Amino acid sequence: MLNNVYENRREQMFPTLTATQLARLEAHGLVISTVQGEVLAEPGERFRKMLVVLSGTIEILLPTVDGEELVTLHTRGHFSGEMSTLRGQGSVVRARVREAGEVLVINEEQLRDLVQTDAELSELFMRAFILRRVALIATQQGDVILIGSRHSAGTLRVQQFLGRNGFPYVNVDIDSDPTVQGLLDRFHVSVDDIPVVLCRGKVLQNPSNEALAGCLGLNPLSDDAKVRDLIIIGAGPGGLAAAVYGASEGLDVLVLETNAPGGQAGSSSKIENYLGFPTGISGQALAGRALVQAQKFGVEVAIANSAVRLHCEQRPYAIELSNGRTVRGRAIVIATGAEYRQLAVENIPRFLGVGVYYAATYVEARLCKDEEIIVVGGGNSAGQAAVFLAGGCRHVHLLVRAQGLADSMSRYLIRRIEDSPNITLHTQTEIIALAGDSRLQHITWQSKGSKAPESHDIGHVFLMTGAVPNTAWLQGCVSLDDKGFVRTGTDLIADAHVANWPLTRAPYLLETSMPGIFAVGDVRCGSVKRVAAAVGEGSACVQTVHRVLNE
Numbered sequence: 165m166l167n168n169v170y171e172n173r174r175e176q177m178f179p180t181l182t183a184t185q186l187a188r189l190e191a192h193g194l195v196i197s198t199v200q201g202e203v204l205a206e207p208g209e210r211f212r213k214m215l216v217v218l219s220g221t222i223e224i225l226l227p228t229v230d231g232e233e234l235v236t237l238h239t240r241g242h243f244s245g246e247m248s249t250l251r252g253q254g255s256v257v258r259a260r261v262r263e264a265g266e267v268l269v270i271n272e273e274q275l276r277d278l279v280q281t282d283a284e285l286s287e288l289f290m291r292a293f294i295l296r297r298v299a300l301i302a303t304q305q306g307d308v309i310l311i312g313s314r315h316s317a318g319t320l321r322v323q324q325f326l327g328r329n330g331f332p333y334v335n336v337d338i339d340s341d342p343t344v345q346g347l348l349d350r351f352h353v354s355v356d357d358i359p360v361v362l363c364r365g366k367v368l369q370n371p372s373n374e375a376l377a378g379c380l381g382l383n384p385l386s387d388d389a390k391v392r393d394l395i396i397i398g399a400g401p402g403g404l405a406a407a408v409y410g411a412s413e414g415l416d417v418l419v420l421e422t423n424a425p426g427g428q429a430g431s432s433s434k435i436e437n438y439l440g441f442p443t444g445i446s447g448q449a450l451a452g453r454a455l456v457q458a459q460k461f462g463v464e465v466a467i468a469n470s471a472v473r474l475h476c477e478q479r480p481y482a483i484e485l486s487n488g489r490t491v492r493g494r495a496i497v498i499a500t501g502a503e504y505r506q507l508a509v510e511n512i513p514r515f516l517g518v519g520v521y522y523a524a525t526y527v528e529a530r531l532c533k534d535e536e537i538i539v540v541g542g543g544n545s546a547g548q549a550a551v552f553l554a555g556g557c558r559h560v561h562l563l564v565r566a567q568g569l570a571d572s573m574s575r576y577l578i579r580r581i582e583d584s585p586n587i588t589l590h591t592q593t594e595i596i597a598l599a600g601d602s603r604l605q606h607i608t609w610q611s612k613g614s615k616a617p618e619s620h621d622i623g624h625v626f627l628m629t630g631a632v633p634n635t636a637w638l639q640g641c642v643s644l645d646d647k648g649f650v651r652t653g654t655d656l657i658a659d660a661h662v663a664n665w666p667l668t669r670a671p672y673l674l675e676t677s678m679p680g681i682f683a684v685g686d687v688r689c690g691s692v693k694r695v696a697a698a699v700g701e702g703s704a705c706v707q708t709v710h711r712v713l714n715e
């Protein structure tokens with residue numbers, strides 16, 4: 165199994181450095197002697213060094229519940245490491261000396277210096293690190309085991325957390341895996357305890373994201389006393405763009421993220437309108453690349469670290485985290501995005517992008533051409549979507565909770581809906597169940613007044629029920645619009661908050677009502693709610709961050 169995964173791109177995954185490259189590297193590290201059997205890294209250990217083999221051999225092993233699997237044997241000219249080496253995260257594998265010899269030890273700082281300054285070695289190392297991590301994930305082996313059920317929401321949350329953070333794990337489904345009873349007995353857990361994560365010898369029952377991140381060593385060790393140049397809250401496209409630009413321009417950047425890098429975009433199966441990707445790119449692949457890029461420039465990313473409060477009474481600004489810690493920054497970028505209002509249907513995340521959509525563009529319209537579809541919502545966005553989709557779909561069912569559309573939708577749209585023979589309005593109606601295998605196939609709705617729910621073979625639901633910004637944690641620090649989105653730049657004119665603006669200059673384009681606090685992407689009032697827009701704003705705001713830091 166391991167061999168198949170590693171064989172495909174072995175040359176790129178485990179390249180051999182030339183004598184010239186080895187000579188160039190020697191200035192960046194320290195040569196040490198190794199002893200046979202010596203363990204140089206253990207899983208979970210924050211192993212901040214890359215080892216370049218000069219003589220002797222080092223075996224790289226993946227511990228499993230049944231022992232060890234050999235990943236590769238490093239000989240002269242080979243180097244150790246994968247993405248965790250550059251991120252300051254806990255190691256995923258074990259490194260042990262098979263034959264004594266000499267290795268060149270390059271620490272994290274020296275490695276970062278190298279990948280930023282030596283283009284040839286940077287490409288070689290970065291490609292190898294990324295491919296090694298991808299292969300580790302593909303093996304579906306290791307000493308982190310999730311015992312769960314596809315019918316449990318807790319299992320799905322843990323799967324999403326591990327998957328979106330690119331962490332290799334073994335998935336054991338109690339409903340179908342024959343090995344499950346043995347594992348349950350061995351670790352003294354029962355079916356009622358699921359989801360259970362067996363994490364490096366510890367048994368974690370329905371662990372929080374924070375507990376998982378702690379056990380896996382996902383976050384670098386951080387110095388809270390340090391005042392950062394820039395703290396970015398949210399690692400969606402907007403936050404990651406600000407991080408890459410900030411760190412590549414010399415700023416000390418910390419990113420805080422509740423869940424996993426990628427934000428909403430990370431849940432998109434294919435983004436087809438992002439410039440430069442003519443065949444589309446999955447949100448997770450885009451996020452993974454952005455994260456690697458950010459970390460190459462030295463950005464510190466703290467996963468499962470939610471901002472719960474912003475203290476803006478004095479500078480540097482302070483941010484309180486869900487784990488009780490406080491971090492401080494001279495400038496802040498709010499990139500916490502928005503959450504689309506979801507239906508109260510448990511399995512909805514399973515069908516995101518494969519039957520459930522939050523946008524009705526030409527891309528989605530193509531997916532449901534000539535089919536029967538549902539649009540949920542009573543506002544203008546729902547009305548526009550229904551009319552637009554009715555142009556290509558066989559039939560559109562417009563579902564609203566209210567008694568009608570008059571209070572929430574423009575009259576011109578209501579008239580168009582009434583004039584469209586293939587749109588049916590269902591008032592006081594809600595979806596109560598979704599079903600399907602790899603994609604949505606059936607839905608059930610319930611109308612007030614009718615006793616029995618109705619089931620239909622419909623595979624496309626457009627949720628046009630509006631987005632709620634993630635701004636509760638700002639608690640009055642910066643000016644928000646009536647829906648809770650952050651006001652920036654010219655939107656602040658005539659705003660009562662600006663009466664307290666302390667500077668003679670006006671707020672910059674993406675600056676909030678507090679100097680040095682910026683907002684980018686979907687969280688910003690008037691934003692376009694697109695990946696490219698969030699990336700553009702995140703990148704652009706860094707220029708004004710520099711100006712603020714020099715004020």
Ligand SMILES: Cc1cc2nc3c(=O)[nH]c(=O)nc-3n(C[C@H](O)[C@H](O)[C@H](O)COP(=O)(O)OP(=O)(O)OC[C@H]3O[C@@H](n4cnc5c(N)ncnc54)[C@H](O)[C@@H]3O)c2cc1C
Binds near residue numbers: 400427436502686
């Ligand atoms: C299913 C889906 C498909 C989409 N498809 C497309 C598409 O094809 N093309 C396109 O252009 N756009 C698409 N979009 C829209 C696009 O994803 C968003 O516009 C974009 O992700 C916004 O980026 P952002 O960085 O502003 O915010 P987000 O992506 O929302 O990221 C915000 C991040 O902040 C984190 N966060 C929130 N609160 C806190 C806190 N208190 N502390 C720490 N972290 C916090 C969140 O966990 C999240 O990771 C899609 C959206 C969805 C939901």
